[in-house]
Amino acid sequence: MTPFSQNMVSVSLWITVTILFGSLCDGGKILVVPVEGSHWMNMDMLIKTLHGQGHSIDVIRTYNSWFVKENSTYYNSITIPNTTGMDEEFVDDMLSKLFDQERGKRYWLNAVWLYFDMISNMYKLHKMVCQLITNMFESEEIMKALHENQYDLMLTDPAWGAGIFLAHELKLPMVYNVRWTTTGEGHFDITPSLMSYIPVTGSGNSDKMNFFQRVKNFFYYFHMNFQYSYFNLPQYQALCDKYFHPPVRFHQLLQGADIWLMRVDFVFEIPRPTMPNIIYIGGFQCKPAKALPQDLEDFMQSSGEHGVIVMSLGAFIGDLPDDFTAEIAAAFAQLPQKVIWRYTGKRPSTLGNNTLLVDWMPQNDLLGHPKTKVFIAHGGTNGVQEALYHGIPLVGIPFLFDQYDNLIRLQERGGAKIVTIATLDKKTLHAAIQEVINEPSYRLSMQRLSHLHKDKPVKPFDSALFWIEFVMRHKGAAHLRTESYKLPWYSYYSVDVAVTLFAVVLIFTLSIFLAVRYLCVKCCCRKRKTE
Incomplete structure (x- = not known):
């Protein structure tokens, strides 16, 4: 047995003992600074389990938080007054502009306007976060309470910078629940990332690029750095200069986390350089399917041999333009399969009798049901990984952020078919669904990826818990952290x-x-x- 294999067996046994006999870390105090939306859903699962392990959890939230509830049985909320965050109105505005651009209502200025709209929206978002930081640091009562609580760990999502500031002020070891940072995709902040074979988010490239795709990759890398350097970083750096003495660079604080719990794995992510303090927990939220509520189970069984199509466009997207939903509903009406569609907007006029609209669905349990044939999704990380876990092929309709790139990764691996907003109508969507259902290679590819994803010595969720408590036990993980980020x-x-x-x-x-x-x-x- 190789030293590496021996080490993996040791870690596996250690984690197994931890799970069987309880936490090997005395109950500690954890301060959590989350991000809204699907990011919170991931964090929420970790918080529940950490609470079950005997840890005390405090969660920072804005007073109008969209997802983080003020009252909970497994965490204490710390509501920061006079603060706003990303809410439904903010997301609806972004989607409205996106549809105007993609559906051709702004003509030749489409791409230019969308580019500046996205920069403007990201600037506003980080401005809200900076206001949250300011309100906390300017409140003697809040800061005194946080210091007196003597936390053992900061658990945060670095897509927002508030947790990074608090960790530095309170001198806490820091663990990231990460896919994105304030700069972009997390790997670019901590690992060597060569543009020749590592696609930049938004470029639509795979890791197999020709010359022109590599030129495009450099362009998107320049755009990512331009947006961060001139719009996001100055806001955070101004607060560093104001509140921290001696002065410190925000980007250095960002790179200084002890452990990065990265919400991907190499079944989904492209092969690339990594670091010893990056722990891959892709699909940690996935689990075997449970029995469905009786009404949904009856609907699934009524589909007969044709099966069921499941559609959900994520936590943020509940309402869409009428003409867009009419095309989707018309495509569904032509199918022999039955459809469960999570949609909270106006009922489409073209909706067929085979389609069930629901406000909420047990997505993981539906994807694990034997009657499910295809998952139609927007390409968010959670949904993509749940489909991968259960081996269900996708028809992807990407909207924002990393969604197109997530779907590209699955399409390159043979498990997905992409339909863009610009090209979607009842014909293109119907054809894509038929292709994914009738071509066996899609399902076979996703089942192969599912087997690879599950074939691990340690479950991703167990690994995440182990490393969080590891940092608490040892007051950090400096021996795993590169010092390269301190270099000019x-x-x-x-x-x-x-x-x-x-x-x-x-x-x-x-x-x-x-x-x-x-x-x-x-x-x-x-x-x-x-x-």
């Missing part, structure tokens, strides 16, 4: 070394040239004197 850019890329070596070679070469030239001149002078 010219040292990180060895520019100073290259310049020095170049200068040495240049001086040496120039010295030889001058010496030879001097000897030649001397020889010529002596020859002339002799003559």
